[in-house]
Amino acid sequence: MSEVSIYWLQQVLNALQLSSIYALIALGYSMVYGILTMINFAHGDVFMVGAFLCFLAATLLDLPFVPTLLLTMTGAALLGVLIERLAYKPLRNAPRVSAIITALGVGLFLENLTLAFYPYPQNVPTLIENINWDLGGVSLSSLQLIIISLSLTLMLVLDYVVQRTPVGMAMRAISWDKTYVPLMGVPVDLIISITFAIGAALAGAAGTMYALAYPVIDPYMGIMVGWKAFIAAVVGGIGNMRGAMIGAFILGGVEIMVVAVLPSTYRDLVVFSLLLALIVIRPHGILGQPRVQKV
Amino acid sequence: MALLIATKVRHHFGGLCAINDFNLELHQGELMGIIGPNGAGKTTVFNLITGVYRASEGSIRLRESELVGMTPHQITARRIARTFQNIRLFRDLSVLDNVRIAQYSKTRYSPLEALLHLGRFRREEQRIIEHSRDLLAIFKLEHLAGETARNLPYGSQRRLEIARALATGPELLLLDEPAAGMNPAEIDQLMDFIRWIREQFQLTILLIEHQMQLVMGICERIKVLDFGETLAEGTPEAIRNDPWVMKAYLGAEAVG
Amino acid sequence: MRATLGVFWDRLMEQRWLLPLLVAVGLALAFAIPQFRLVNNYVQLVMILAGINIILATSLNLVNGYMGEFSLAHAGFMAVGAYTSVLLTLHVFPVAAYPGLFHLSVLAGGLVSALLGLLVAIPSFKVRGDYLAIITLAFLMIVKSALENIDVIGGPRGISGIPRLTTLPLVFCWTVALVWLLRNFVYSSFGRGVLAIREDEIASELMSVDTKRVKVLAFMLSAFCAGIAGALFAHLLQFISPRVFDIVKTTEILIMVYLGGIASIGGSIIGATLYTILLEVLRPSTVAGLLSWLPAVVFDPLNEHFIRHLGVLRMIIMPLLLVLVMLYWPRGIMGMRDFRGFIPLRDRLAHRAATPRGPTRNGTADSH
Ligand SMILES: Nc1ncnc2c1ncn2[C@@H]1O[C@H](COP(=O)(O)OP(=O)(O)OP(=O)(O)O)[C@@H](O)[C@H]1O
Ligand SMILES: [Mg+2]
Numbered sequence: 015m016s017e018v019s020i021y022w023l024q025q026v027l028n029a030l031q032l033s034s035i036y037a038l039i040a041l042g043y044s045m046v047y048g049i050l051t052m053i054n055f056a057h058g059d060v061f062m063v064g065a066f067l068c069f070l071a072a073t074l075l076d077l078p079f080v081p082t083l084l085l086t087m088t089g090a091a092l093l094g095v096l097i098e099r100l101a102y103k104p105l106r107n108a109p110r111v112s113a114i115i116t117a118l119g120v121g122l123f124l125e126n127l128t129l130a131f132y133p134y135p136q137n138v139p140t141l142i143e144n145i146n147w148d149l150g151g152v153s154l155s156s157l158q159l160i161i162i163s164l165s166l167t168l169m170l171v172l173d174y175v176v177q178r179t180p181v182g183m184a185m186r187a188i189s190w191d192k193t194y195v196p197l198m199g200v201p202v203d204l205i206i207s208i209t210f211a212i213g214a215a216l217a218g219a220a221g222t223m224y225a226l227a228y229p230v231i232d233p234y235m236g237i238m239v240g241w242k243a244f245i246a247a248v249v250g251g252i253g254n255m256r257g258a259m260i261g262a263f264i265l266g267g268v269e270i271m272v273v274a275v276l277p278s279t280y281r282d283l284v285v286f287s288l289l290l291a292l293i294v295i296r297p298h299g300i301l302g303q304p305r306v307q308k309v
Numbered sequence: 310m311a312l313l314i315a316t317k318v319r320h321h322f323g324g325l326c327a328i329n330d331f332n333l334e335l336h337q338g339e340l341m342g343i344i345g346p347n348g349a350g351k352t353t354v355f356n357l358i359t360g361v362y363r364a365s366e367g368s369i370r371l372r373e374s375e376l377v378g379m380t381p382h383q384i385t386a387r388r389i390a391r392t393f394q395n396i397r398l399f400r401d402l403s404v405l406d407n408v409r410i411a412q413y414s415k416t417r418y419s420p421l422e423a424l425l426h427l428g429r430f431r432r433e434e435q436r437i438i439e440h441s442r443d444l445l446a447i448f449k450l451e452h453l454a455g456e457t458a459r460n461l462p463y464g465s466q467r468r469l470e471i472a473r474a475l476a477t478g479p480e481l482l483l484l485d486e487p488a489a490g491m492n493p494a495e496i497d498q499l500m501d502f503i504r505w506i507r508e509q510f511q512l513t514i515l516l517i518e519h520q521m522q523l524v525m526g527i528c529e530r531i532k533v534l535d536f537g538e539t540l541a542e543g544t545p546e547a548i549r550n551d552p553w554v555m556k557a558y559l560g561a562e563a564v565g
Numbered sequence: 566m567r568a569t570l571g572v573f574w575d576r577l578m579e580q581r582w583l584l585p586l587l588v589a590v591g592l593a594l595a596f597a598i599p600q601f602r603l604v605n606n607y608v609q610l611v612m613i614l615a616g617i618n619i620i621l622a623t624s625l626n627l628v629n630g631y632m633g634e635f636s637l638a639h640a641g642f643m644a645v646g647a648y649t650s651v652l653l654t655l656h657v658f659p660v661a662a663y664p665g666l667f668h669l670s671v672l673a674g675g676l677v678s679a680l681l682g683l684l685v686a687i688p689s690f691k692v693r694g695d696y697l698a699i700i701t702l703a704f705l706m707i708v709k710s711a712l713e714n715i716d717v718i719g720g721p722r723g724i725s726g727i728p729r730l731t732t733l734p735l736v737f738c739w740t741v742a743l744v745w746l747l748r749n750f751v752y753s754s755f756g757r758g759v760l761a762i763r764e765d766e767i768a769s770e771l772m773s774v775d776t777k778r779v780k781v782l783a784f785m786l787s788a789f790c791a792g793i794a795g796a797l798f799a800h801l802l803q804f805i806s807p808r809v810f811d812i813v814k815t816t817e818i819l820i821m822v823y824l825g826g827i828a829s830i831g832g833s834i835i836g837a838t839l840y841t842i843l844l845e846v847l848r849p850s851t852v853a854g855l856l857s858w859l860p861a862v863v864f865d866p867l868n869e870h871f872i873r874h875l876g877v878l879r880m881i882i883m884p885l886l887l888v889l890v891m892l893y894w895p896r897g898i899m900g901m902r903d904f905r906g907f908i909p910l911r912d913r914l915a916h917r918a919a920t921p922r923g924p925t926r927n928g929t930a931d932s933h
Pocket of ligand 2: 351352353394
């Protein structure tokens with residue numbers, strides 16, 4: 015293989031790693047949006063809490079990777095449900111924007127609470143033994159392999175849950191119609207909580223992987239990553255889960271490729287300009303359905 | 310003289326052809342009705358005339374000007390107003406503001422005058438308020454001027470919708486099922502009322518209605534639509550006796 | 566007693582001279598305070614910040630509250646206003662020789678920002694709701710990263726050494742002027758068009774509202790105010806960088822708007838003032854100062870366990886407060902209402918139920 019193609023293959027691999035993390039977070043945005051048509055702006059901060067839980071499990075409890083991951087996902091899921099029950103549920107019939115503002119408030123609260131405990135960035139210990147494979151010039155680390163394969167597994171499991179199980183069916187039913195589905199005996203509150211739990215657990219998993227891949231974490235790390243994941247969800251067509259995954263891979267790809275050819279400070283400029291162009295051209299995203307306004 | 314002429318209008322939503330070869334000639338001062346079963350395309354005709362949808366083919370002319378391609382507010386400013394099948398008031402705004410908003414295109418002051426509340430602003434605002442309150446008085450809504458529209462009873466909301474449409478200063482009024490949800494006594498009143506505003510405001514009226522009592526009672530001409538096609542057109546008597554219409558539309562329904 | 570007080574209050578609120586009087590008193594104070602050092606510099610600073618925040622909140626309320634969109638771009642408009650005016654004061658206008666030119670540079674900041682408001686308004690013709698929110702977010706991020714990538718204006722390091730030209734009387738005048746303009750706009754046919762768009766865009770079009778024009782005007786006016794606020798802010802802080810105007814700044818303004826209540830000028834004024842003051846009051850030094858009259862037995866442990874940590878705690882308390890306000894007052898403090906004094910008398914009278922008037926000109930229908 016030529017130097018150039020090796021370089022690009024390496025970039026693709028890096029993009030895959032970043033994208034899988036975006037995808038896991040984007041799914042949470044999309045799931046909640048689908049079911050409540052609400053942008054859960056606290057979601058990026060749940061991801062941040064996930065990274066800190068991973069840090070805690072690894073330093074205080076000295077846990078290895080798998081228990082850390084499970085603990086983090088459970089913790090994040092609980093946090094997600096807690097937020098939903100305490101902050102969002104009472105506002106379900108309030109103006110839509112109240113819930114959005116509440117979400118912003120919850121996000122700030124989580125950031126500053128974490129900041130109170132960790133005013134300085136923290137170093138996350140290595141949990142996965144670092145092995146590097148050389149695949150004809152392209153290097154693949156054990157961490158990359160785990161991140162990519164684990165994310166894909168989680169996404170496949172989620173896709174299965176949403177498409178094939180009764181819970182998934184109920185989720186889709188509620189996002190389809192919020193007036194009559196509850197009358198048909200679907201336990202709406204429970205399903206919404208489950209949605210939040212799953213979304214937050216995925217964000218927790220993403221937090222763990224992010225903490226391992228980019229091991230310096232701080233309380234504000236969730237803001238930018240969260241917004242980017244949200245953008246991924248929008249690019250894919252918010253509310254649509256397969257769209258969220260596609261959006262994440264496009265976003266991660268664009269980010270890595272921009273940095274590969276331009277100074278890294280241009281990354282956000284290009285990403286957001288592309289986003290702007292895409293929304294103006296295709297307002298409902300790649301897989302989203304345009305909503306018909308009947309008169 | 311023909312006020313509105315639609316020729317060979319076609320419109321489709323994706324694969325569905327909602328309106329096909331639609332022709333209409335509406336004369337000044339006329340009161341015409343459009344009837345047809347659910348989904349026949351009646352509301353779509355209104356949406357095409359008022360510019361909500363852009364006709365895929367054909368032309369709609371008001372006097373000399375072509376309406377196809379204009380935006381709804383341009384068309385409304387050319388004095389075509391409408392009501393909606395499902396009430397679409399500005400629900401969280403006051404009754405007065407609902408009527409005032411409809412006078413947007415007749416308001417003659419610039420943004421700068423608005424920002425400074427100077428120049429023509431005061432005079433114009435006063436004029437709009439007076440005109441609005443006059444309209445509300447006609448519709449027996451004056452005492453509710455400050456009430457939020459959503460709090461009005463259904464009947465008053467229907468009246469307010471017509472008042473709002475008239476506030477735009479139309480010469481052609483399109484009414485989409487004005488009698489929906491009314492009982493026979495109320496429909497009688499409504500018929501008188503429609504006749505009365507037609508006189509008072511010198512309107513040409515095109516209305517959609519399922520209520521045969523009203524359609525047969527006040528319309529001078531009736532057009533029957535089905536699956537986007539025109540089945541028949543004529544006087545109420547002619548329509549009542551048209552075998553096609555009997556079969557396709559009126560069917561077993563008792564005609565009042 | 567309460568009843569008489571109530572009547573008195575009502576009477577007072579009805580007075581046409583009340584608002585001009587308050588403004589006049591405020592203006593006198595605004596000039597007197599720095600002149601005679603009536604309060605210390607810190608309190609003055611808080612007052613200036615409150616003024617700037619009032620401009621930001623009322624102007625964002627035009628788009629987010631009255632029009633019902635969810636714009637996140639406000640900090641971006643601030644940035645544009647700030648950078649424009651700072652570049653003018655530093656490199657173009659001989660401000661040192663002619664201090665009056667500073668007003669021109671502030672105004673220029675607002676105008677350039679308004680031009681960018683036009684740019685954001687254009688996508689709003691087609692895109693609404695959450696997607697428009699994302700467009701405004703993208704705009705904000707683009708402004709920020711563009712500024713970061715222009716080296717001649719300092720790139721990510723920003724610009725420092727800006728002269729401190731923002732004064733209390735100046736901010737007071739701008740605040741009053743801009744709030745007045747916004748209020749005038751809201752109570753005009755364009756403002757009613759803005760409300761109509763929030764309620765039902767298609768119905769507005771069909772009721773003859775030129776929605777595109779109204780949106781352009783609203784976005785431009787809102788951006789103009791944000792630009793002015795940014796310019797004033799920059800010449801107060803004496804240092805700007807792209808990071809000053811990021812999404813966190815927008816979030817702050819959003820909090821003020823929704824705390825105060827949507828579609829309410831009075832609400833935004835309350836929200837901005839409350840937010841500014843709370844943020845300052847919750848500082849350890851302020852609280853300690855306020856509570857210093859307490860006996861030492863009470864004060865010392867309180868100080869040890871609570872007050873000393875307020876620097877961090879207030880950052881946790883503020884968002885918590887916001888969440889609580891939203892839970893118990895989902896519409897904010899003044900949602901959809903306003904102080905009577907802000908509503909033009911003409912409008913108030915017009916909304917009165919059945920004022921006895923002579924027979925209407927058209928006569929009354931007897932058929933219905
Ligand atoms: N925006 C739209 N997108 C897709 N299809 C539409 C749209 N609007 C209307 N249709 C379809 O066009 C056809 C005609 O609809 P229209 O609303 O004009 O019927 P109508 O005669 O007014 O019926 P009704 O008596 O029920 O009001 C229907 O099949 C309807 O489903
Ligand atoms: Mg219809």
